[in-house]
Amino acid sequence: MNTKELDNKFVAHSYGRFDVCLSKGKGSTLYDENGKKYIDFGSGIGVTAFGICDDEWVKAVEEQLTKVQHTSNLYYTEPCAELAELLCEKTGMCNVFFGNSGAEANEGAIKFARKYSFDKYGEGRSTIITLVDSFHGRTITTLAATGQECFHTTFGPFTPGFKYCPANDIERLNEMITDDVCAIMFECIQGEGGVNNLSTEFVKEIEKIANEKDILMVVDEVQTGNGRTGKYFAYQNFGIKPDIVSTAKGLAGGLPMGAVIFG
Template identity: 40%
Template structure:
């Protein structure tokens, strides 16, 4: 069967508009399409391919587990899931883990747990969930409602209730709305889709204090910021603030679908048998790959190198910007970076993405005004240099029309 990009329009639902080429093979931070053209990957599958494409140790873990056990259902447990859960609890504040298949599912579990915990401990009147405008927490109806972008949640009928939004980094706005009725505050410790926005120190510590004051759980959505992305295993570790619930996915499986919700033993008690579940959650294949990815990433060597590479990228963007004057600032932390376009290029982020693709570079956008980069944490200096050269040519094309 000959597979072409045109086939997408014939057989797939039209909710995506993928690039005109079809990638067929990847190695490290390089990708090849059907024609054999080579691309450098600064997108990382949207912060997923934490160790690049086809990392030999992840491939080996998948092959090894693939010869043993694929699926059981949660009538049974399995060794890879237990090992991964033990390593996650050893490495974080958490004492209990719930496995799912995606970030949205991990967030769905976190929100359901927060509501159930409040009901068990304080009564049914404590049901308000507060999150932040331009936040993103997934595409299930509950998570998209909690996410602060109406464009994603409108048009599907009545939304889940008792969900309210305030501006990110506006502590006074949160103070005005939080109360003893609040069961949870959900936030990204580094907003991704919303434009690569870091929290101020005052804000993130203030959110924690307000949650404590009102017996509300603090949920950190670390689906995009977790597993080494910021140069810490999880972003909360660099902020001096510990959440009550943390969600992780994307990079956790290094490209194999998996999500997890992490919390304390006390809070987890509200997920009694039968309250929540997932057919595939804790799948042996996914957990085996994720365990290996976690082992590799959670080393000082890899995490420190993320911080070094951040500076390499920032220096490269600064040099490009000195020539072409397109960015107002470069935001973000570690290897989750966003070039925020200045007033002359407002609304044109996608043009930069398209131009980059033409120069054989894969990158992302975060809204209409930010070009987003989330490469593999182990991307080589050589690939960074070549990718930046390609990006410079793309910028030149946009600037010169």
């Protein structure tokens, strides 16, 4: 069997595929099994931030593989500490929690937001506002956080505690600020929902509400972070300071890594 036949037989097809079997690449160029050349405009949906098989990236990965490829979080490791320091320097925040994916980073951000509110205010203040056409991941909770009805099927019941505001609708946002809200979570540029830009006015209104009501501002930078918008994180283009930032994808350039930055 060829690769496509093996894939069709043994891989669970939760995603549709183009009729292309990629075999190698370099920089912005990819090649299929027959040697046909492609220009990579997708960067693995925001993952291969340095390009395919970037020399410096390959060298860093190979060097670490000759030391230790994995250890549990029961022990200190130099790369973990150094990356956490770098992310805190770039954001002005204090702490980093590392995970394995964007969905896991967003799960962490949701948990941190709810824990902050529970510790300070007790029960009954756990609702998180997200935006219509947002996308925050494919776990049960991050699907619930995603403001697209097409994702709220099949796998129910979903995690409760989310409500969805139309992007850039300041009036509706203010109407949704009730006593049970602990956080507002958003992407500065919506990706899966259609590449929709938030207005500066709307983002500033989120910041104003968050400061006045002690509601946490959570920015999902899984796809927009790590240099994809001209700043290290997209929120930095708006001059705001979130309480929590989640990121992944380009963070490790192709290795499974996510992070929640806060404090």
